[in-house]
Amino acid sequence: MSAAAASSVSAFETVTVSTAKVACDGDVAAGLGHPRVFLDLTGEGKIVCPYCSRTYVLAEGAKIGHH
């Protein structure tokens, strides 16, 4: 919608992780931090952070604990 806002973020980064639970607090170094949230990849093996729109993907072969 607003083309003017396009300059701020190099968003939609994909982060590969090896655990089903990750904590995301944004890109603090770039001044884009947000309150820390814990994301659970157990379902689909990936999740998008609702704050910074990073996509976290569970690494292939990573174990997801089942209780």
Ligand SMILES: [Zn+2]
């Ligand atoms: Zn985030």
